[in-house]
Amino acid sequence: MDFQLSEEQQLIQQAARDFALKEVEPKAAELDRKHEFSHELFKRMADLGFTGTCFPEEYGGSGGDDISKALIVEELAKRCASTAATLSITQITPYGILKFGTEAQKKKFLPPLLSGGNLAAFALTEPQAGSDAAAARTTALADGDHFVLNGNKCFITGGAIAKTTLVFALTEPEKGLRGMSAILVEKGTPGFSAGKVEDKLGLCGSETVELFFKDCRVPKDHLLGAPGKGFPMAMELLDFARIGVAAQGLGIAERALEESVTYLNNRVQFGKPIGAQQGLSWYAAEMKVRIEALRGLVYKAAWLKSAKLPFSLDAAVAKYYGAETACFCADTALQIHGGYGYMKDMPIERLFRDSRLLKIYEGTSEVHKLVIARGVLGLK
Ligand code: COS
16 A cells, blocks of 8 residues: 555646646636636646546547546646536546547547547436436437437536537437437537526536537447447446546645635734634644545545546545535635635635535435445445
8 A cells, every 4th residue: 555646646746736826726716707618728738638637648648547637636626626627527528438439439539539628528417317317318319320319418518619529318218228328429510509608606617508409410330339328338437527526526625724724824813813713723623634534535536446446436435525525625614714705805705606516416415325325235
C-alpha cells in the first residue's frame, strides 16, 4: 500500500492546480452570473490534455490513469464546479466508446472528443425516467440500414453543443430494459434538436438542455455495443461517472474549508479571531475529517478502476459521500461566514448552490444508498 501520488500524478495535479487558479478562477463568478459555458476554457483544457486524461494516446487521449483524472476534476472544482462538472460529464460517452466501441468507432469518434476541444453528451434521462432509468420511452426502430429515433431526453449537459451524443433508446420496445440500445448521434443530424438552456440553481456555468428526436435517422453502424444491452451499459458508464462526481465533491469541500480557514483566522468578533472560539474552530475540524475520509474514497475508487478491478460499489460509496461532504462543507462554510457568506461577492454562496446538485445528478443519494445496500447485502 502506498499513499504517495506518483511523480507523474503530482505533475498533473500541479498543472491542473496552476491552470485552475490562473485561468479558471478569474472567470468562475462571471460564468456563473451570466449562466455561460466557456468554450474557450474547454479548448484550453483539451490543449493541456485534460479532456482525455485516462484514455490511450492512440485515440487522442493523454495515456494517464483515473487518479490523474480525479485530481484534475478536484482541482477544477475548487475554483469552478461548473467547469469541473462539464469536464467530468463529457468523458462518459468517450469512455463508453472506448469500452464498447468497434475499432472503427474508436478511430472515428474518439480523437475529436479527447483532444479536439469537442464535447460529448450522455443522454439517458427522460422526463418520466429519472431514478427509474429503465422507464425510458425514446425509441430507435430499425428501418433498412438506419435506426429512426423518436422521443426526448432531459437534463443533458452540453447536449446542444456536443459533437457526439450517446442516446439510450428502445430498439425493441416490447422487451423493456432488455430492448434498450446505445446509439451515437452526431450534431446536425436532421430530426435532432435541443431546447433552451435550462435556468438552474447551481452549476450555472455548465449548459443543461432538453433534446428532441423526431424521425431522426442514424446509420446502424452508430450502434454502440450489442443491441439490447444499452441498460447495463448505461449502468457501467454511470459507475465511471460517479467517481467524477465524487472528485467534484472533494474539490468543493476543500475550497469551502480553504475559505473558512482564512475567515476564521481573520474575522475578529468579541476581541479575537472567530477561529479562537471553540464552537467555530470545531467546524473546521469536522470539515477536515470528512474531506480526508472522502479523499481516500475517491482515490481508492479511481485506483480500482485503473487497476481493472471491480469498482462499482466503491464508486457508489465515494459518490454518495462526496455529495454529502460537499453539501456539509459548503453549508458549514456559509454558517462560518455569516451574512458575508450569503452575499454574491464571496465564493461561498456559489459553492453552496453548486454543491446541491451532487446529491441529485448521476444518481440521487437515495439511489446510491440502494446500490450500496445491494452491494453490501450481496443482493445483486
Ligand atoms: N454494471 C453493469 N450492469 C449493471 C449495473 C452495473 N453497475 N447495475 C445494474 N446492471 C444490470 C443488472 O445486472 C441487470 O442486468 P440483468 O437483468 O441482465 O441481470 C440490469 O442492469 C438491470 O439492473 P437492475 O435490476 O438493478 O435495474 P433497476 O431497474 O432495479 O435499476 C437502479 C437500478 C435504480 C440502480 C438504476 O436504475 C439507477 O442507477 N438509476 C439512477 C439512474 C441515474 O443515475 N441517472 C442519472 C443519469 S445521468 S445525470
